[in-house]
Amino acid sequence: MSSKCDRCLLLAWLAAVVVISQLHDPMLLGVLLAAILVLYGRGLPGALKRVLAAVALVNITVSLGFAIHAMLDERPWLEFVLRLNLRVVVLTLLTLRASQGIRLERALDFSPGLQFLLVLAQGQIRALQRLAADFRFGFTSRNPVPLALGGRMQGAARQAAALMEKAESHAEALTEGMQSRGFFDDRD
Amino acid sequence: MHIPDGLIAPQVYLAATALVAPVWALGVRRLTRRLDERLIPRLAVLTALAFVLSTIMIPLPGGTSAHLIGIGLLVIACGFWAAFLAFSLMLLLQAVVFGAGGITTLPINALCMGLVGGGVIALGHRALIGRLAATRWSMLAVLLPVWAGIAVAATLIALVLGIQPLLGQDSSGQPLYFPFRIAVTLPVIVMPHLVTGAIEGLLSAAVLEILPARRLAT
Amino acid sequence: MIATEITTEIALLQFDSVAFGYGDGRRVLDQVSFDLAAGERLVVLGANGCGKSTLLKLANGLLFADSGIVRYQGRRLDRAGLAAKDWRREFRASVGLVFQHPEAMLFNPSVGEEIAYGPQRLGKPNPEGLALEWARRLGLERHIERAPFALSGGEKQRLALACVLACEPRLLLLDEPTANLDPRAIGWLIDHLAGATQLAVMTTTQNLALAVELGQRALVLSEAGRILFDGLLEVALADTELLVEANLAHRHLHRHQDGTQHRHLHSHGDWS
Numbered sequence: 236m237s238s239k240c241d242r243c244l245l246l247a248w249l250a251a252v253v254v255i256s257q258l259h260d261p262m263l264l265g266v267l268l269a270a271i272l273v274l275y276g277r278g279l280p281g282a283l284k285r286v287l288a289a290v291a292l293v294n295i296t297v298s299l300g301f302a303i304h305a306m307l308d309e310r311p312w313l314e315f316v317l318r319l320n321l322r323v324v325v326l327t328l329l330t331l332r333a334s335q336g337i338r339l340e341r342a343l344d345f346s347p348g349l350q351f352l353l354v355l356a357q358g359q360i361r362a363l364q365r366l367a368a369d370f371r372f373g374f375t376s377r378n379p380v381p382l383a384l385g386g387r388m389q390g391a392a393r394q395a396a397a398l399m400e401k402a403e404s405h406a407e408a409l410t411e412g413m414q415s416r417g418f419f420d421d422r423d
Numbered sequence: 424m425h426i427p428d429g430l431i432a433p434q435v436y437l438a439a440t441a442l443v444a445p446v447w448a449l450g451v452r453r454l455t456r457r458l459d460e461r462l463i464p465r466l467a468v469l470t471a472l473a474f475v476l477s478t479i480m481i482p483l484p485g486g487t488s489a490h491l492i493g494i495g496l497l498v499i500a501c502g503f504w505a506a507f508l509a510f511s512l513m514l515l516l517q518a519v520v521f522g523a524g525g526i527t528t529l530p531i532n533a534l535c536m537g538l539v540g541g542g543v544i545a546l547g548h549r550a551l552i553g554r555l556a557a558t559r560w561s562m563l564a565v566l567l568p569v570w571a572g573i574a575v576a577a578t579l580i581a582l583v584l585g586i587q588p589l590l591g592q593d594s595s596g597q598p599l600y601f602p603f604r605i606a607v608t609l610p611v612i613v614m615p616h617l618v619t620g621a622i623e624g625l626l627s628a629a630v631l632e633i634l635p636a637r638r639l640a641t
Numbered sequence: 642m643i644a645t646e647i648t649t650e651i652a653l654l655q656f657d658s659v660a661f662g663y664g665d666g667r668r669v670l671d672q673v674s675f676d677l678a679a680g681e682r683l684v685v686l687g688a689n690g691c692g693k694s695t696l697l698k699l700a701n702g703l704l705f706a707d708s709g710i711v712r713y714q715g716r717r718l719d720r721a722g723l724a725a726k727d728w729r730r731e732f733r734a735s736v737g738l739v740f741q742h743p744e745a746m747l748f749n750p751s752v753g754e755e756i757a758y759g760p761q762r763l764g765k766p767n768p769e770g771l772a773l774e775w776a777r778r779l780g781l782e783r784h785i786e787r788a789p790f791a792l793s794g795g796e797k798q799r800l801a802l803a804c805v806l807a808c809e810p811r812l813l814l815l816d817e818p819t820a821n822l823d824p825r826a827i828g829w830l831i832d833h834l835a836g837a838t839q840l841a842v843m844t845t846t847q848n849l850a851l852a853v854e855l856g857q858r859a860l861v862l863s864e865a866g867r868i869l870f871d872g873l874l875e876v877a878l879a880d881t882e883l884l885v886e887a888n889l890a891h892r893h894l895h896r897h898q899d900g901t902q903h904r905h906l907h908s909h910g911d912w913s
Contacts (some may be wrong), residue, residue, distance in 0.1 A: 242533075245519075249526070251524055252428065252526060252527060253433055253437070254586060255429075256428070256429060256432070256433050256436075256527060258430075258432055259593060269810060277850075285522075289427065289523065289524060290427045290524075293426065293427055293429070293430075296483050297430075297601070297602065297603075300602075300603070301598075301602045301603070305597075310597075311583070311595045311597055311752075312597065312598065314593065314595060314597050315593075315597035315598055315602060317575065318593075318597075318599070319429070319430070320603075321608075322429035323427045323428065323429035323430065324428045326427070326428035326430070326527075327427055327429075327524045328427060328528060330428065330518065330519075330522060330524045331522040331524070332522075333519070334518075334519055334520055334521065334522030335522065335524075338521050338750070339515075339516075339520055340788075341750060344750075348460070348463055351463050351467075351482065351748050351749075352463050352466055352467050352470075352512070353520075354517070354748055354749065354750050354788065354789075354790070355467030355468075355748050356466075356467040356468075356470040356471050356474075356512060356516060356792030357463060357469055357516070357520060357788070357790050358467075358744055358747070358788075358789070359468050359471030359475050360469070360470075360471040360475065361790055362471070362744060363471050363472065363474075363475040364475055364478070366475075367475050367478060367479070371471075372852060374539070378893055384482055384484060388481070388622075388625070388626060388629070389629070391480065391481050391482060391491070391626055391634065392629035392630045392633065393480055393625050394479055395476060395479055395491070395493075395496065395626070395630045396630045396633040396634050397886075398473065398475055398476065398479075399496070399630065400471060400587075400634065401613035402468045402469070402471070402472040405456070405468050405471075405744075405745075406464055406465045406468040406469075408740070408742065408745040409464035409466070409467065409468060409745055409748075410461055410464045410744030411698065411703045411740075411745060412740055412744075412746030412747075412748075413463075413464055413746070413748060414703055414736075414805070415703055415733075415738045415740070415744055415746060416733070416758065417461050417730065417733040417749070417759075417762055418460070418735075418744045419459070420488075420726070420729055420733060421463065421601055422728055463746075
């Protein structure tokens, strides 16, 4: 897919977000949700699970809180609860689908610096995530008995410190690597 | 703070975007002047660091835990502008690449937590470190600014959420967006952040104690 | 009296009493002196932390010696020398370093663009075609559109190789090149280097079995970053005391059933 495609998709998605966040009719939002579910394609069950896991806590808390308060005041609440939940799920599902289709670094390639930045950041996220996961496994394996608050705090602090140290050496290595390939030469 | 898309009115998040975009541009200009293109690899790593720090769970009393925000560590270890840009980029990647949503709240989080929260942390740390560095209270130069920064950011986010009911109601009087007013959002959002902010401040101080050399500083 | 014309060919790379430390008080390299001729194959052997990677970075102008001189084609490789834009460009085209951790040198959105990056910068014709050709040679053609960060460790290593080779350097610096490569890729690398006779190669490795495939000459570094040996690789490999001193081999205690015991020489890879 060309950069133009990614850019169009990105803009289309952003426009859709702005438009949908101004839709308040639960019926319309329901039809939109149905359309997204039908058109989603492969991976819908997993996507739904992920979306619901991400929004459940906030949505349930807000919906219940509002509904109970409204019921006590004998005010309507159903339309709001439907509106809120449908719109949140539609937007979150749409964003998830968009993220799978858009290559952000291609969409933003009008700025080469930004493009390199996004590519490098994604690679570094994977590298640091692996380290963070290893650290968590290591901490768990060395602490079979659950630790008290102080111990857990120390564990979290050491994990953060290890990540920051690694980030420092990665930054130096990346700079050397890019320098070695002449990346900074045209600008120096 | 992760607020799903669909709870905030476009007037608010578009206005926040208009406010924060020039600050991003200013940040890029300031850092590029200092680092030229070498900013790119450093900022990429800082963005990744911001992302992964936010996955660390900080322990809370009672056996629960909360996600580390990481803005305190980033600001104090790496400098305000780099931290602000890295934090903003992290929000963008979370929303668009990792599909975690939050694109409409990105400018609000960037403004409240990144700019204002980060600014409070930077200024507070600068004000205190000179006085406390060589004393046994040196950790307060980290704990207090981080705690204050997170508390101020949480307050602003609570205000943003709390004004949503004023931005429109339907014909039956039901709200169009987030339904609770400031009288509810302030205590509900700020109180827990006073606790998590304090613990994050303690943790940040502990981390920076282990990491005396600040090679990531920009 | 017959006038004799004396011709002296300038070595491609020269290290003259080079010392380097990372500023924490520890010397990583000390009194390192050697020359590398055009087309020569030099293997740098040494244990972890003896300064092998540092040596390559000094040769690539990424680090600068604390004392002593590094020269490339007779020109000093220091901050002042690399400040000259044209020469720096020529140097970067001529000397390619493949990092031990290839993530450090991959920053383009796709494999194809990554390989094309170097030739494009150098103004070579048809960089995309060149990229496709090198991708094919290194078995990466089906990944041509993929992001480098999405590749496996071995694929990234092959990609890093492709990126550097596509620029057709005169001097290739390989830092532990086989750490992530599978046997087929190692075989490809050895065959390619055997065919590229004009290419000088300096390889660092702890793998003595690989060393015999990559060079005839060896530089053995001590754990203190000094040169213990500079000569024929086969001589170095036959010198067990040298290998033990450089921590490239060890003797572990071998106990027999009859109660006798002796120390048995072992190293990474069986070079015998």
